[in-house]
Amino acid sequence: MKIWKSYFIYLIYISIALIFVTFIIKDEFTRLTLLKKYGDHGRSSKIRKYQSSYLNSFIEKYRPKTFLSYIDFGFSQPDPIKTEKKRQRFPKVIVIGAQKCGTTALIKFLSFHTAVSVQMKERHFFTNDSNFVHGSPNYEFYRRGMFYSTFDQITIEKTPNYFAAPKVPQRVFEYQKFMKRKLKFIVIVRNPIRRATSAVFHEVRANRLKLDNLTEVLLKPGNNFVNLSMYGYHLNRWLEYFKLKQFLFINGERFIKENPCKTMRKIERFLKLPQEFEHDDFGFIKAKPNYYCYLPLEYCFESERGHSHYPQNVTIEGLKILTNMFEADLRLFHNASGIKPERLLV
Known part of the structure; x- marks a missing residue:
């Protein structure tokens, strides 16, 4: 019982750590995406809004997932529109x-x-x-x-x-x-x-x-x-x-x-x-x-x-x-x- 409790605590810690990392690397995703689209202009410190829809979808696709993300409870199906790639x-x-x-x-x-x-x-x-x-x-x-x-x-x-x-x-x-x-x-x-x-x-x-x-x-x-x-x-x-x-x-x-x-x-x-x-x-x-x-x-x-x-x-x-x-x-x-x-x- 103690072993299962320890595993459960570790999983909670890992999930919290992954969520924390997500927010840490979000700005880096923003910077890299802007550099890819606009070149050197993406380095500007005055960027205010481009990250709205394009970057949100980008981050959502690549953000680290918690262990709960891999569990299918049967309540939802993959959205083909949201998973569509750029073309x-x-x-x-x-x-x-x-x-x-x-x-x-x-x-x-x-x-x-x-x-x-x-x-x-x-x-x-x-x-x-x-x-x-x-x-x-x-x-x-x-x-x-x-x-x-x-x-x-x-x-x-x-x-x-x-x-x-x-x-x-x-x-x-x-x-x-x-x-x-x-x-x-x-x-x-x-x-x-x-x-x-x-x-x-x-x-x-x-x-x-x-x-x-x-x-x-x-x-x-x-x-x-x-x-x-x-x-x-x-x-x-x-x-x-x-x-x-x-x-x-x-x-x-x-x-x-x-x-x-x-x-x-x-x-x-x-x-x-x-x-x-x-x-x-x-x-x-x-x-x-x-x-x-x-x-x-x-x-x-x-x-x-x-x-x-x-x-x-x-x-x-x-x-x-x-x-x-x-x-x-x-x-x-x-x-x-x-x-x-x-x-x-x-």
């Missing part, structure tokens, strides 16, 4: 553009939401003609390009040149029929002249364009820099295949200049995500005084992101001509998106 899934949401309007900042901030799995690398699946040469496209190849996610996370892809590519709306429509569910699209736009100017200097930095006169480049008939800023024209092509309620439109001028929290909450509502973003999640740090950062991880963009100063500026006369060129198209875009032209032309 690559088809995107249900696509950030389709526009180029040079803040899509990288938008998708990076969105990646900090625990209910979202984001593929940061642009896939260009629907703009690549080779994917649509022989019969049905290989959607499995598309899926395998996504980041791993759990059952309760939404997979999101971002390729900003989808918005203005002529063949893409129909190809995405065929993908929607394959998915047998309505997709959702996020479109972020900014001042069309600034967008075109940013695109020009992007080509210059990539050594694909030698620039002599910025104004002449933008006023050259049929140039692609101005064409890609015709938001209303490109949106109408998408609306031939999709309903307006499938789109969320974001004013990139406000997103860049104001606290991003309002925009991120707008996305949360559109995607029916739990509210996680708070106003004080975004702000400035000494190293990047002019760029909004995600403070829990002190994540900021490189200095060339969101640049507003260029070696050349459009002349005053050129601005007037370009403004007149975009006026009708911005009214067309406003009719669908609700974003007034004067809110972009600031």
Whole structure:
């Protein structure tokens, strides 16, 4: 009897010790998981909330179990959803553009939401003609390009040149029929002249364009820099295949200049995500005084992101001509998106 009593006491001690160890190593699991997902940014001491759902499931899976955990009393069955592993899934949401309007900042901030799995690398699946040469496209190849996610996370892809590519709306429509569910699209736009100017200097930095006169480049008939800023024209092509309620439109001028929290909450509502973003999640740090950062991880963009100063500026006369060129198209875009032209032309 004394032996059994001693065994029972030892088991109690071991169970208490295992429970204690669980809490000791919980912070280490948090640190390692954040390092795996975010790299060096996971070391920040200001991490406040990412550990909510993702880490709880991670810790629950790997936490040491007491001897009672191995006893089946017959009252419960394993939950196949909770035990499902992370895998690559088809995107249900696509950030389709526009180029040079803040899509990288938008998708990076969105990646900090625990209910979202984001593929940061642009896939260009629907703009690549080779994917649509022989019969049905290989959607499995598309899926395998996504980041791993759990059952309760939404997979999101971002390729900003989808918005203005002529063949893409129909190809995405065929993908929607394959998915047998309505997709959702996020479109972020900014001042069309600034967008075109940013695109020009992007080509210059990539050594694909030698620039002599910025104004002449933008006023050259049929140039692609101005064409890609015709938001209303490109949106109408998408609306031939999709309903307006499938789109969320974001004013990139406000997103860049104001606290991003309002925009991120707008996305949360559109995607029916739990509210996680708070106003004080975004702000400035000494190293990047002019760029909004995600403070829990002190994540900021490189200095060339969101640049507003260029070696050349459009002349005053050129601005007037370009403004007149975009006026009708911005009214067309406003009719669908609700974003007034004067809110972009600031």
